[in-house]
Amino acid sequence: MGQVLDHIMAHAEEIRAQGPEGDQLMRLSDTSAKILQDSGVIRMLQPKEYGGLEVHPREFAETTMAIGALDGAAGWVAGIVGVHPWELAFFDKKAQDEIWGEDNDMWMASPYAPMGVAKPVDGGYILNGKWSFSSGTDHCGWIMIGAALGDQDGNALNPPQVLHVLLPRSDYEIDPDSWNVVGLRGTGSKDLIIKDAFIPTYRTIDADIVLGGNAWQHAGRTETLYKFPFSCIFPLGITSSLIGMAEGALACHIAAQKERVAVTGIPIKDDPYVLYAIGEAAAEIAASRAALLETVDRFWDKTEKGQEVTFEERAIGRRTQTAAAWRAVRAVDEIFARSGGGAMHLNTPLQRFWRDAHVGLSHAIHVPGSIFHASALTQLGGEPQGVHRSMI
Structure with missing residues (x-):
């Protein structure tokens, strides 16, 4: 594990325990925010000259997933706020000095x-x-x-x-x-x-x-991280946190089912239909994680070699990212529907993962229509126009 993820896992129980308070406060608790700040997750994509870590985007994604699996809201904030230092690296140096010169942990x-x-x-x-x-x-x-x-x-x-x-x-x-x-x-x-x-x-x-992928040239940046496509890096934190929520929901479901006995008197361990549903959901969530990370790795390798990540590749990457989010949340629905009445109580974490995942899926970055249109049209030799090029 990386140093940030090590810190997060050392405080995993604290982050998990803060979830209900965040729900009540309608913001991250001060404790959760302090743990995230101390971990350095918001500095993972920040330039080294300003105290950043400049990690591989895969490490940022895996860390965001881990946080989301503990508390959906904490993962979401880490994933969104954590991308902004990447873009600040393209602004006028005077702006970077103004913000990071004052505090390189600034959110x-x-x-x-x-x-x-x-x-x-x-x-x-x-x-x-x-x-x-x-x-x-x-x-x-x-x-x-x-x-x-x-x-x-x-x-x-x-x-x-x-x-x-x-x-x-x-x-x-x-x-x-x-x-x-x-x-x-x-x-x-x-x-x-x-x-x-x-x-x-x-x-x-x-x-x-920024959206066109030329910001690194205007800013005089030469690091691979800052040549990375915006259309991959921006959705990455959001979808990673969502997949983390799905993983957290699955972990809660499995833990609750180990000793559960259905109203029929049959232990869940002996119900082949529920076992099938758990297995299928686990496979779908794992596939979502793998698909998202594979795109990141492939784009990084091309960028590092100085090769262009084409519009077609970016469109397909966005299609993969969007589909991963929908696949993961559908899997959460399957296990939630088989969790029994006990999972509906507001003092159980599963219902919060379920709620958080559905709200996360509603983010504009997960709307599939124009993305699927653009990726298919490009593969067929067409040239997407207008909104169908947006965020690609």
Whole structure:
């Protein structure tokens, strides 16, 4: 195991025990956040010159899975917040110095969706808007969010142009009452409100440069990690945490079934149909893990050799990642339906894994339609356009 995963596993019982409190608080408990911070998971994709670890993305994914298997919300926050240092490595060095020079353990929240407009002014932009789903935001000192580029009157340009921008905690408000949901409650994915915040130009980057895979050239980065495709690295933390939740649910189910006797009086160990369901679910979850990690390994090997990861390969990689998420959650449904009435009690962890996994599956990165369309069309010799190229 890597040093981060070692730390996580040394505190596994603490993380697991904090899950119910996170559900009640509707954010990670301070204890969980402190364990994650001390582990270094958020610095795994951070440049070494700023105290980062610059690990292979597979190690980041496996660590996020392990955290998700202990507590879905903690895994989700680690997976999402943990990707932001990777992108900060492409910003102007002045921005990197401003954030990491102050604290190389600084956490940054998102989201990337352009839910507000950046109006150009001398030296930068004035930003206004309201952003939803800022996971882990209560424990973050900065945000990295998407903003629609506007005109001099503050109206978004058409066709749209998107910036990714950085703001410190003093420049935005968190709506404390905006996150009361059925699952992933502990992620605290609350709304952000920004009113007339000034953003200097050096704290912005063209989103197309990042999404297009050219940011490493603009930033003068030569490390393999930063040449890695955005369309693989960004979904990686999210889907890894989801697969971890499925693994956590499976572990809870198996532990509960060992001594369980059905209402028919037959021990579960003697019920061939339930045994089949457990075996099938375990195989599907393992297949999801293997498929996701295989893509990461293959893309890394090509990137390290200086070879291009083509649009077709990226589209197929996104298809694999999206399908892995759906396969894992379907497997959770199969075992949850066979867990008996005891699993429905709110004091059991299985129901929380079930809830968290379903909410995690609803993330935009797991919507299969345009991804499956793009991958199939590309393989047939077509050229996907518009939304069908998005996030690929």
